[in-house]
Amino acid sequence: MxxxxxxxxxxxxxxxxxxxxxxxxxxxxxxxxxxxxxxxxxxxxxxxxxxxxxxxxxxATEMKSGGTLRVQMEVRPLKDPRTYDWSQMANQTRGTLExxxxxxxxxxxxxxxxxxxxxxxxxxxxxxxxxxxxxxxxxxxxxxxxxxxxxxxxxxxxxxxxxxxxxxxxxxxxxxxxxxxxxxxxxxxxxxxxxxxxxxxxxxxxxxxxxxAITHSSFQTTDFTKNVGTGPYLLSSLEVGVKAVLDRNTAHKWWGEEVYGTPALDRIEYTDFGTDPSSWLAALESDEVDMLYESVGEFIDVMDALGYPKSEVVTMATIVVRPNQLAEVDGKRPYADKRVRQAIQMAVDNAVCLELGYGNRGQAAENHHVGPIHPEYAKLPPQKYDPEAARALMDEAGMLDFEHEIISIDDDWRKNTTDAVAAQLRDAGFKVKRTVLPGSTFWNDWVKYPFSSTNWNPRPLGVQIHALAYRSGEAWNEFGWSNEEFDALLTQALAIADADKRREVMKKMEMIIQDEGVTIQPYWRSLYRHMREGVANADMHVTFEHHHYKWGWSA
The missing domain is CATH 3.90.76.10 (Dipeptide-binding Protein; Domain 1)
Structure with a gap:
């Protein structure tokens, strides 16, 4: 060719x-x-x-043959994997659908x-x-x-x-x-x-x-426990919001035994303890679970003090607190005005969000969703934090009397980060209403809210994030943003493997996202997981993946 x-x-x-x-x-x-x-x-x-x-x-750590590993994790309703929008869904089926x-x-x-x-x-x-x-x-x-x-x-x-x-x-x-x-x-x-x-x-x-996830020709969404896969485990039971169980498939030898060895565990149990981290800690202390999906907030220090083993990984996981440019409020699209978006961004100090929202366990970000671990990351000059200028710009847009409703889920770090954004917007003179929703409600319309916060997993390449979330018309473009110049640059960047050369294009893309005030993307967070002594080969994964075939109990 x-x-x-x-x-x-x-x-x-x-x-x-x-x-x-x-x-x-x-x-x-x-x-x-x-x-x-x-x-x-x-x-x-x-x-x-x-x-x-x-x-x-x-x-790897030598493991016992057999046993059950009990994991705290939200148990979500399942659907076609192509439409999965939370890592937990994939973890529930990963033992079967590879x-x-x-x-x-x-x-x-x-x-x-x-x-x-x-x-x-x-x-x-x-x-x-x-x-x-x-x-x-x-x-x-x-x-x-x-x-x-x-x-x-x-x-x-x-x-x-x-x-x-x-x-x-x-x-x-x-x-x-x-x-x-x-x-x-x-x-x-x-x-x-x-x-x-x-x-x-x-x-x-x-x-x-x-x-x-790779599905069989017979894949169906009526009963997920009946689906055929290639993995070593079968999803044997699923009760949304309560429990999901994976059992070893003893009737069929897993192909991976010849490549990666025989999986150690007989059974993995996921139990849903809600979104309050205090309930996760209580479950660990009362011997109801062996491992957490992730550890967050002040509970990281608490579990450290209690002596639970911890796995930590530096990552490009983050949160966005974003206005949706297509969303209508009282018949108008308040965030279609670039000045409104710029004023919101200018009124928020990302370092404050990191401190109040995540206890400084990470590093401040630059509002364009590409970070230092991404090969093509281009560092830009610091953005100006200026509440007075933000107020003047909002006034110029005729939106100073508009009440912004900012929605978040009712957990620890996402709620706290969104609270930090709301407080700073109020300090700048903006009217803000905070709405906190339970997970079962929040997840239903996460891409449609006029102004809300959403957590994002990292991806190996910055261009992947931009293709998923910022390109015009994509399913996960929760910003309601469309920009032909950005789309053209993204197409160009996807064709360049050399990160140094791709960085030249990425710099332009980052600057466009910043200038358009697309989102507050305040920080990159480190990820943590606490577990019981003896859990083996179950370190925190950079993108929250659960590789069941690697897990076990140390011998």
């Missing part, structure tokens, strides 16, 4: 050169691992180029149902090599036809709430809102080729995201 001069994609032969840049201190190791593994270099080979041994190849690839804390991407993949020099052709030993847990063969069917489903832009369409937009024909003709090519039973009409470096990373 002819090289496209507008792209700059790192082929395998360049991996050695970039590995030397890491060794020389010119390139971040995490960036190298994400770049190399995303384009087809195995994690073991990538580490080998650095003179290191991949963590997956190192001995993924083509897996993203790990070191930034590497390794194969699960894919054994390997190759990407051509201009990132327009992806060759996917399936694991030949993988089977469905009803005995059906796992073939390229299954993967082709799932990818075609990801490209179905007509399915409401299908966020996978945002991850695979390059493969979608805008005229049909489906995969481009000839875009998904079955080569043989275990080989699939994606032929893209334009370059896109993010597809493999997108396959690791939690809505990308």
């Amino acid at each position: 002819t090289h496209n001069s507008t792209t700059d994609v790192t082929p395998h032969w360049a991996a050695q050169m970039h590995a030397q840049e890491v060794i020389d201190g010119k390139l971040d190791r995490r960036e190298f691992l994400t770049r190399a593994t995303g384009l087809g270099v195995s994690a073991a080979a990538a580490y080998g180029l650095l003179g290191l041994t991949a963590p997956a190849a190192q001995a 993924y083509l690839v897996e993203y790990n804390n070191d930034g590497s991407i390794r194969g699960m149902l894919l054994e390997s993949w190759e990407v051509n020099e201009d990132a327009t052709v992806y060759t996917l090599n399936l694991r030949k030993g993988a089977t469905w847990n009803n005995g059906d063969a796992f073939t390229a036809e299954d993967v082709a069917r799932n990818i075609a489903g990801w490209c179905d832009k007509g399915l409401e709430g299908n966020s996978m369409a945002g991850r695979f937009s390059t493969l979608i024909d805008p005229e049909t809102n489906a995969a481009v003709e000839g875009g998904i090519e079955i080569v043989d039973d275990h080989t699939l080729r994606l032929n893209l009409p334009g370059p896109d470096i993010s597809l493999i990373a997108g396959m690791a995201d939690y809505p990308a």
